[in-house]
Amino acid sequence: MSEKNIILKSSISGILLAFLLLFFLPESRTAGYENVPRLNPNCPPGFKRNADNECIAQSLYMQYDSPNNKGVGGLQTGLPEIRDGFSPQEIDLGRYLFFDPVLSGSGTISCATCHDPKKGFSDGLPTSIGHNGQQLKRAAPSLWNVAFLKKLFWDGRASTLEEQLKGPLFSEEEMNNTPESLLKTLNEIQEYRAFFAEAFPKRRAEDRIELNEVYRAIAAFQSSLLSLNSKYDRYAHGYHEALNEKEIEGMNVFRSFIARCAECHTPPLFTNQQFAVIGTPEPDGLPLDPGAEIPFNDKTLRGAFKVPSLRNIAKTAPYMHSGNFSTLRETVEFYTKGRGHAVPEDEDIILHWHIWDPQLSDYELDRLVDFLNTLTDETFMPRIPERLPSGLKPSI
Template sequence: MPFKARFFMALLGACLLLAPTVLNADVSPDAYRQPPVHWPAMNSSNPSAQELAPLPELPDVPWHTPQTEQLGYQLFFDPRLSDSGQIACASCHDPDLGWADGRRVAIGHNRQAGSRNTMSILNAAYFKQLFWDGRADGLLEQALAPISNPLEMNASLPDVLTRLNAIPGYQDAFAYAFGSERIEAKHLAMALAAFERSVVSRPNRLDNFINGNYQALTDQQIHGLHLFRTQAGCISCHSGALYSDGDFHHTGLSYYHRKYQDTGLEQVTGQAKDRGKFRTPSLRDLAFTGPWMHNGLFPSLRGILNMYNAGMIGRTQLHPELPPLSEHIQPLHLSSAELDALEAFLSTLSRQPYRRPLPTLPDYPQSHGNN
């Protein structure tokens, strides 16, 4: 190629790199640098999809008090709730690992491996149904389930209550929190759930952007936001303040009649139409909760984006006993640059999780000591 031609091509490339990002022929980044009510319209296959938003305050519940939260904090990290005396709730929900465990699947009693990836407890209080298959209706029902699960803490709940009732420090703490002389299962559930209600995400860059800091996102990240809400269709399932609709969808990852088979929601409802459906996980703080999906088989976000871009795995080869894929899953035909933008946007949804400082409590009698 002649020198002049090479020079012209290099100059053209430099100009393109310096040119402002354009989302498409009609939308520029400035279309998003304003309150969400003025953003371009969503293009969602889900009529119930809600606009992305910061987390609201949780409503008050009578059993969540400073006393029950403090008590739940201590119980959450106490391995005496397990049969072996070696596994605490925090063993699988580590605050340094996004309140999950960083493993493909959970490791529980006697080093047994579970079949599913550990869901983070971040923002769990906002969901109506918990676990990948929705088998628990809220935190009060969820809180005690791992204690008696043979693959997790493998304890007898009556034995755990007997053990707690024999510890003078816990006797005093439960009496102070609940006004009861005996520690009962409902008290244990309330205390653990009260603590879990306090584990919430910190405002991330998208939250700051929505709240008026319009420099919190780059042009590329805004491009990804636009794709998330329109062409990529992510908002059909990952919407609202949780970036999740809380619903159950079949995405083709049940591995039906293969290694890693998991039929999901069907195990709870017993209905074939629910075979292979799993609850939409929240995308808040997803950078800290990998590996991803219910089976933890996916360590790369880009790999997951590539699957959705193709319309998911085995779309045309579904087992005849499986229901069709979710209507929200279609081949997207996104370019490499568009996938880059979408991945850049996803990076704005995470901020290192923390648990708000424990409440300051007045002293209560501990006449027996804290054993």
């Protein structure tokens, strides 16, 4: 047989093999997906994949033994326990779901609508906008480092990410969907069927998507949002040239007994994960938001809200649960205007003990703002999908 015939026969065999693979592989893996990438098999930055295909968080703070539960937190203090161990496929599936407005009843609102990565995973509004343009009651909190948090929502009514995300998904004021409608929609999208089969390999490819899989995938993605490599962190790990003189002055004010910022915003997470009644004003003369009093049925928590992390705080204006302060300078100034100065006269709330009258100077307030700006780190910003399985445009 001539060399030309051998090459021709080999080419025909290769084409035949490709034809057989195309038509005899399981349908969920091939039909209609020739140009669709598989889920990312690699862990996001900040995680290392182990032998069980789990993404385990990596951080220099893990070398420190001291727990983040005593004092005001030294520079080299360990972080709280993190929620990790998701597979890279679960995380990547959650990334698609997070940006997909198909999760809402109207097909116009995604998780990213209120948690925009370009705005510190908040939305830049005093209070968020929901279904049909409804004005919601509170500001959207940032999702950076949410994997460390033990209580979620401003009033702490959820204890897990899965529990938290059910709120906006099925709220008539927010994403206005129902469990039945959500499952029907996702199961009608063949590409999502294939993605779920890949992310959850113990199930059969033909199995229908289930709610617990949706919740887990979105929780996996949210848990991957780590921000621990700011200028402050480089300083804390020993590179003292990372901060300039004014930023160091601001850090010293932040940690001082006079300002007492670090007693609630405890490094390195910059929250003690507790609730505090600080008496911030409500917008436009609205009545006092009862906050944590409602879910915990505790009158001592009237007007109490979860102490937020200050990580990437410069990206998440406006501030407080009501979005009442448009700048960091206004926010830090609130604490030096005197104890309870913004509490309505008809309210008898129990202010947190550290809300007093520190009488910080304008210079000290400016240095505080300088320091807060050093907590910005978006090194591990996730990539927004260029296309979604639903065919809709990412909603942000």
